[in-house]
Amino acid sequence: MKVPLLDLQVQLSYLENDLIAAVTRVIKSTRYIQGPEVENLEREIAEYSGAAHGIGVTSGTDALLVCLMALGIGPGDKVLTSPYSFFATMGGILRLGAIPIFADIDPVSFNIDPAKISEILAADKKREIKAIIPVHLYGQCADMAAIMKLAEQYGLPVIEDAAQAIGAEYPMLKDGKIEYKKAGSMGIAGCFSFFPSKNLGGIGDGGMVIAQEKSFAEKLILLRNHGAQPKYYHKLVGGNFRLDPLQAAALRVKLPYLESWHRQRADNAASYNRLFADTGLVADKKVQLPVSVFADGQDVIKGGRNVHIYNQYVLRLKKRNALIQWLTRNDIGCEIYYPVPLHKQECLGQLATKTHCPEAEKAANETLALPIYPGLTSSMQLYVVEKIVQFYR
Numbered sequence: 001m002k003v004p005l006l007d008l009q010v011q012l013s014y015l016e017n018d019l020i021a022a023v024t025r026v027i028k029s030t031r032y033i034q035g036p037e038v039e040n041l042e043r044e045i046a047e048y049s050g051a052a053h054g055i056g057v058t059s060g061t062d063a064l065l066v067c068l069m070a071l072g073i074g075p076g077d078k079v080l081t082s083p084y085s086f087f088a089t090m091g092g093i094l095r096l097g098a099i100p101i102f103a104d105i106d107p108v109s110f111n112i113d114p115a116k117i118s119e120i121l122a123a124d125k126k127r128e129i130k131a132i133i134p135v136h137l138y139g140q141c142a143d144m145a146a147i148m149k150l151a152e153q154y155g156l157p158v159i160e161d162a163a164q165a166i167g168a169e170y171p172m173l174k175d176g177k178i179e180y181k182k183a184g185s186m187g188i189a190g191c192f193s194f195f196p197s198k199n200l201g202g203i204g205d206g207g208m209v210i211a212q213e214k215s216f217a218e219k220l221i222l223l224r225n226h227g228a229q230p231k232y233y234h235k236l237v238g239g240n241f242r243l244d245p246l247q248a249a250a251l252r253v254k255l256p257y258l259e260s261w262h263r264q265r266a267d268n269a270a271s272y273n274r275l276f277a278d279t280g281l282v283a284d285k286k287v288q289l290p291v292s293v294f295a296d297g298q299d300v301i302k303g304g305r306n307v308h309i310y311n312q313y314v315l316r317l318k319k320r321n322a323l324i325q326w327l328t329r330n331d332i333g334c335e336i337y338y339p340v341p342l343h344k345q346e347c348l349g350q351l352a353t354k355t356h357c358p359e360a361e362k363a364a365n366e367t368l369a370l371p372i373y374p375g376l377t378s379s380m381q382l383y384v385v386e387k388i389v390q391f392y393r
């Protein structure tokens with residue numbers, strides 16, 4: 001049996017006609033820049049995520065960059081983030097001449113550890129850190145209550161890298177009651193990616209920023225179009241960060257399916273968890289399952305759930321590298337997210353040697369993502385688990 005890491009043909013089988021109709025609609029409209037498809041998607045995503053504003057941009061990478069530009073981050077500034085993420089999380093910081101500072105991750109959730117953030121901010125006597133970028137890795141929110149509390153204490157803006165987590169929910173405590181907040185709606189801005197492998201993926205690159213404050217949203221709108229207002233009168237130095245209407249039209253076809261895709265992914269994760277638990281591999285500590293927890297080890301926080309959208313189903317495993325070879329030989333797709341933590345990337349030069357994040361380094365050596373996409377069948381999942389059992393035997 002062949003089990004790919006991701007198979008977009010499954011959704012294409014029922015979306016193809018609608019996607020072609022949407023793309024045709026854009027072509028026939030001759031509105032190829034901005035226009036109604038982009039505006040409608042912006043409104044729909046903002047509404048879906050509980051945000052006041054949606055600003056379509058070229059990619060998740062540019063969503064992060066344009067947010068940092070809007071905050072005025074520049075040379076010499078420091079930005080605090082997670083060392084365990086896709087490169088784009090720190091790419092924007094570096095491109096602006098700023099310096100990424102890394103707070104190590106919590107080994108259970110793989111998300112940035114608020115206790116580490118607290119230590120670093122307390123040591124930043126000169127107040128060089130200008131913003132915090134938590135990442136909601138694999139589709140599960142970082143501990144935003146703790147992060148927002150620290151951000152408030154130090155007067156720092158928070159930009160959520162929600163590229164993998166559109167629709168994930170976090171149980172924020174408000175007046176003693178739980179209020180579920182969607183990923184991206186808690187900080188000053190939230191960044192989404194529509195890269196095809198994300199839960200909501202386009203037919204190419206795309207991204208969006210969501211924001212609550214009108215003034216911040218207006219700045220983002222200026223910056224994504226060369227800072228021009230009106231046309232040819234440049235208030236700020238921005239760039240061309242505009243979302244393609246072809247992508248917006250395709251994404252609007254997919255958005256109504258998003259919740260059902262999240263559910264299928266969560267169901268697949270629950271099936272894997274059950275199957276793995278039955279094998280004894282978990283009890284033997286060969287395999288550590290993903291769980292909705294924070295550093296305190298509680299599955300239920302404040303009586304609420306940290307609702308995971310499972311963009312990736314990631315295990316921590318013994319003999320990971322040998323297992324990858326075995327799975328590949330058996331036609332099972334898998335991937336390491338990510339093999340080199342950000343603070344160890346070559347492009348950092350001097351900075352890379354100075355920083356230590358032992359948990360991120362350990363995770364990079366021990367984690368592996370398995371197929372979890374909607375449409376993955378139960379016999380495929382059974383096959384994956386059987387092969388992993390065979391490997392450890």
Ligand SMILES: *Cc1c(COP(=O)(O)O)cnc(C)c1O
Nearest residue numbers: 059060061086088163164193195
């Ligand atoms: C995918 C991703 C990005 C970048 O998104 P693109 O649309 O590919 O530019 C940024 N951060 C994280 C965590 C991602 O997974």
